Amino acid sequence: MRDHVIYESRLELTRLLFADFDPCVRRILAQPFLLKAVLEGKVRKHIPDYLLITEQGPLVVDVKPSGRLPKPEVAFTVAWTRQVVESRGWEYEVWSEPPAVSWRTSGSWRATAGTGCSVPSSWTSFAVLNSMAFSRIKPQAPCRPPRAAGAVRDPSPSVDRTHRYRS
Numbered sequence: 001m002r003d004h005v006i007y008e009s010r011l012e013l014t015r016l017l018f019a020d021f022d023p024c025v026r027r028i029l030a031q032p033f034l035l036k037a038v039l040e041g042k043v044r045k046h047i048p049d050y051l052l053i054t055e056q057g058p059l060v061v062d063v064k065p066s067g068r069l070p071k072p073e074v075a076f077t078v079a080w081t082r083q084v085v086e087s088r089g090w091e092y093e094v095w096s097e098p099p100a101v102s103w104r105t106s107g108s109w110r111a112t113a114g115t116g117c118s119v120p121s122s123w124t125s126f127a128v129l130n131s132m133a134f135s136r137i138k139p140q141a142p143c144r145p146p147r148a149a150g151a152v153r154d155p156s157p158s159v160d161r162t163h164r165y166r167s
Helices: 010-021 072-087 121-136
Strands: 025-030 035-039 042-046 050-054 057-063 091-095
Touching (some): 010 025
16 A cells, blocks of 8 residues: 555654665554553553554554653653553664764765756755665564575566666
8 A cells, every 4th residue: 555654743754764765664554553551540641653564573663852752751651652562572663863964975965066956955855864764774684585596586576677877
């Protein structure tokens, strides 16, 4: 299914872009369910931001700005959410800002160098995230088992990656 996935902040959008480029992610669900727990005599409720269905199993993701993580109420919610999610055998992730990467260091700025063209800021952000996604995201386990020696490759690949440009 190729539906749009909702997000409530640019930080959530950034996490979605990383998930979109992760070959292990098969499906993304936004605000997938309501968690309820009675803790310290109070009913606590929390809706995680995303559920990523991966080849390794479900991954519940909460997206929080790094500046909010030290706050006691946020730390408390993250702790009990982690406990509930991991008790089901699922993985849990709190995702914050990616490391700072400048446009110049991504190498993508060279595409327009000397052409007199300007690049929209949305493209800049996308190109930086794109380069980060392919250079930094490493799946925890291989998405697919390695092909056996002598195994025949699928004769009808969805994308032809055999063509190489010559300079």
